[in-house]
Amino acid sequence: MVGTPSAMGKPYRPKDHYFKKAKQEGLRARSAFKVDEILKRYPFLKKGATVLDLGAAPGGFLQILADAVGPNGRVIGVDIVAIRPFSQPYVKTAVLDVLADDFDAKLSALYDGPYDAVISDMAPKTSGIRTTDEARSLRLARKALELALTRGRPGSAFVAKLFMGGEFEEFRDEVRAGFEEVKLVRPEATRGASMEVYVVGLRRKAPPAPAPVAP
Numbered sequence: 001m002v003g004t005p006s007a008m009g010k011p012y013r014p015k016d017h018y019f020k021k022a023k024q025e026g027l028r029a030r031s032a033f034k035v036d037e038i039l040k041r042y043p044f045l046k047k048g049a050t051v052l053d054l055g056a057a058p059g060g061f062l063q064i065l066a067d068a069v070g071p072n073g074r075v076i077g078v079d080i081v082a083i084r085p086f087s088q089p090y091v092k093t094a095v096l097d098v099l100a101d102d103f104d105a106k107l108s109a110l111y112d113g114p115y116d117a118v119i120s121d122m123a124p125k126t127s128g129i130r131t132t133d134e135a136r137s138l139r140l141a142r143k144a145l146e147l148a149l150t151r152g153r154p155g156s157a158f159v160a161k162l163f164m165g166g167e168f169e170e171f172r173d174e175v176r177a178g179f180e181e182v183k184l185v186r187p188e189a190t191r192g193a194s195m196e197v198y199v200v201g202l203r204r205k206a207p208p209a210p211a212p213v214a215p
């Protein structure tokens with residue numbers, strides 16, 4: 001089936017190769033292939049690791065993350081939409097809005113960290129107005145970065161999806177300030193028309209030691 005031509009000239013196929021592959025492999029979403037590719041390129045998640053997945057519904061990323069950390073690990077997934085429960089007891093999910101005032105307290109009640117990786121595939125509801133959508137995407141990515149910096153261990157990793165444009169460069173600099181290395185990934189499974197890119201922060205820098213108290 002030939003889809004509607006996109007702005008970049010590539011056809012948009014709602015039921016494309018990755019959609020079918022996800023179905024065949026029992027994956028909840030085609031996006032699972034995106035995190036799988038990121039983890040293959042940057043294998044920062046070890047068995048036994050603890051990971052926070054923001055914007056986790058319906059759970060494609062969670063399936064890959066659960067496999068990556070195994071039963072001695074821990075995966076926490078949150079979304080404003082309910083996530084069908086996982087059979088693995090080390091995968092915990094909750095309906096939470098990361099932008100809500102009480103989010104941090106509710107996340108702490110779920111699991112207080114620290115995390116080996118904070119991953120965000122959050123995407124705002126699109127308005128069709130490019131600047132508005134970029135700003136909303138950036139707001140979600142900045143919240144994810146705040147969580148990675150406050151709840152990630154030194155040495156931990158960060159991944160956030162972001163719509164290119166607007167303050168993209170500023171955001172990349174903010175990630176650079178907190179992580180030793182920063183990479184940009186546009187996974188194979190990303191649809192042709194999409195402006196999204198994943199910013200990957202590797203090895204969170206240790207926060208500066210507190211100033212010594214004067215005698």
Ligand SMILES: C[S@@+](CC[C@H](N)C(=O)[O-])C[C@H]1O[C@@H](n2cnc3c(N)ncnc32)[C@H](O)[C@@H]1O
Nearest residue numbers: 029055057058059060061080097098121122123
């Ligand atoms: C592309 S989908 C995520 C797909 C998911 N990674 C998977 O593999 O199944 C983006 C998600 O971001 C969520 N989202 C958007 N705004 C959010 C917010 N403020 N708090 C939590 N989740 C949010 C949406 O509800 C949506 O489920």
